[in-house]
Amino acid sequence: MIDPMIAPIRRASSTDETRLGALQKRAYVKYVPLIGAEPQPMAETAAGLLQEYEVWVVDGVEDGLAGALVLRTASDHLLIWSVAVDPTQQGTGLGRRLLDFAEAQALEHGLRQVRLYTNALFTENRKLYAHLGYAETGTDVYEGRELVHMAKSLTATA
Numbered sequence: 001m002i003d004p005m006i007a008p009i010r011r012a013s014s015t016d017e018t019r020l021g022a023l024q025k026r027a028y029v030k031y032v033p034l035i036g037a038e039p040q041p042m043a044e045t046a047a048g049l050l051q052e053y054e055v056w057v058v059d060g061v062e063d064g065l066a067g068a069l070v071l072r073t074a075s076d077h078l079l080i081w082s083v084a085v086d087p088t089q090q091g092t093g094l095g096r097r098l099l100d101f102a103e104a105q106a107l108e109h110g111l112r113q114v115r116l117y118t119n120a121l122f123t124e125n126r127k128l129y130a131h132l133g134y135a136e137t138g139t140d141v142y143e144g145r146e147l148v149h150m151a152k153s154l155t156a157t158a
Helices: 015-035 046-052 095-110 123-131
Strands: 009-011 054-061 064-073 077-086 113-119 133-142 145-153
Touching: 009 095, 009 113, 015 046, 015 054, 015 064, 015 077, 054 095, 064 095, 077 095, 077 133, 095 113, 123 133
Parallel strands: 077 113
Antiparallel strands: 009 054, 054 064, 064 077, 113 145, 133 145
C-alpha cells in the first residue's frame, strides 16, 4: 500500500473509472442522512466525470483510490467540482493536499481565482474552506438543495 500523502497526484484515465466511482460513493455517503439524498458527486457516473471534467487521483488505499479531485477550467477561474477523500484517509491532510494542488493548477493555467460550491448544510466543509481562505460569494438552489458558492483569489506566490 502506498502512503497517500506521498503518492503522486496523477491524471485519471479510463482504467480508474470503477475505482473513481467507488471512491465518490465512499467519500460522500456520510452526507446522505444529513440531506436525505445522495450528494451530487455520488449521483454522477465516473465515466461522465472522466469525460466532462479534468480528474486527478491519488492511489494508496488497498484496492481503491485514496483521493480524487474533479476540476473544470473556465476563462477566468478554476472550478473545484469535487474533492473526494476515502473515509480512512479523512483528517490526514490529503484533502488539503488536493486543494493545494487545485490552486497550483489554476496558477499554472494563468488563473487567479478558484471557485467551489458546497451544500449549505455541510457546515464543517464550509468552515474548512473558510479557514483555507475561501470566501462565501452567494447561494442558489439546485434540485431543491441550497448551495453555497465560495471563491479564493490567488497570487503568483500561492
